[in-house]
Amino acid sequence: MVYKSKPEALAALKAAxxxxxxxxxxxTAAxxxxxxxxxxxxxxxxxxxRxxxxxxxKIITTEDRQSWLRQRAAAAAS
Structure with a gap:
């Protein structure tokens, strides 16, 4: 069995x-x-x-990550 790092596993899922x-x-950091x-x-x-x-x-949902990024972008723009 071949083990992948978390970023590699994430990329493999996305490619699939x-x-x-x-x-x-x-x-999430990756x-x-x-x-x-x-x-x-x-x-x-x-x-x-969140x-x-x-x-x-401990997990971060895609929705929470995207919401947080939008808040950061809005804060940077003001």
Missing amino acids: GIERDAFSIPE ILGYSEGFLRNLIHRGEGP VITAGAR
């Missing part, structure tokens, strides 16, 4: 046309082009996207 509604913090530490710091300071706890996992 599989859409997901939620991603882990490391996956999507945004941020380091995982930077995203975790934003979340810790209350400046990151995080949902699902069992032991």
